Amino acid sequence: MTILVTGSAGHLGEALMRSLQAAGRAAIGVDVLRSPFTDRVGSICDRDFIKRRMRDVRAIVHTATLHKPHIATHSNRNFVETNVTGTLTLLEEAVASGVQTFVFTSTTSAFGSALTPEPGETAASVTEDVVPIPQERLWRHQIRGRESVRAVPPPAPHVRGRVEDLQVFSRSRR
Numbered sequence: 001m002t003i004l005v006t007g008s009a010g011h012l013g014e015a016l017m018r019s020l021q022a023a024g025r026a027a028i029g030v031d032v033l034r035s036p037f038t039d040r041v042g043s044i045c046d047r048d049f050i051k052r053r054m055r056d057v058r059a060i061v062h063t064a065t066l067h068k069p070h071i072a073t074h075s076n077r078n079f080v081e082t083n084v085t086g087t088l089t090l091l092e093e094a095v096a097s098g099v100q101t102f103v104f105t106s107t108t109s110a111f112g113s114a115l116t117p118e119p120g121e122t123a124a125s126v127t128e129d130v131v132p133i134p135q136e137r138l139w140r141h142q143i144r145g146r147e148s149v150r151a152v153p154p155p156a157p158h159v160r161g162r163v164e165d166l167q168v169f170s171r172s173r174r
Helices: 011-022 048-052 076-097 137-150
Strands: 003-007 026-029 056-060 103-104 166-169
Touching: 003 011, 011 026, 026 048, 048 076, 056 076, 076 103
Parallel strands: 003 026, 003 056, 056 103, 103 166
Antiparallel strands: none
């Protein structure tokens, strides 16, 4: 089983690629940036690029995102394209290719002020009951990306996979 890791030049994506490779797992790293852990350079927004990567892929770990460090260097449009459109493109191609597992990572910062610790506590826990209260544009895009996970339409009859067959996991599901 091949695992596709998006954002393989980033901190989380690189760590996952290192771990998968150390465990002898077949993994393909994709990113817009070259790195020792990026096997294919391209954008998750480029449907043809993603389609070509899906051969033999049975799981996707989606860590590619624009986040806080990118606020000064990327436009609002870039955030929407990567965090929302790119996520939806990956999901649609995952379903079309029969991918069995899609792991969508997000950031606890998407919860914004909803993660205020209880009195006497040093941290707040994220549970299914926590409702996000984003405070910056990038966190709103993270939430929109997560909504894309839920918005994938059922595939056409000629498509191998079905949305209900795709296991979708998210660190910050709602």
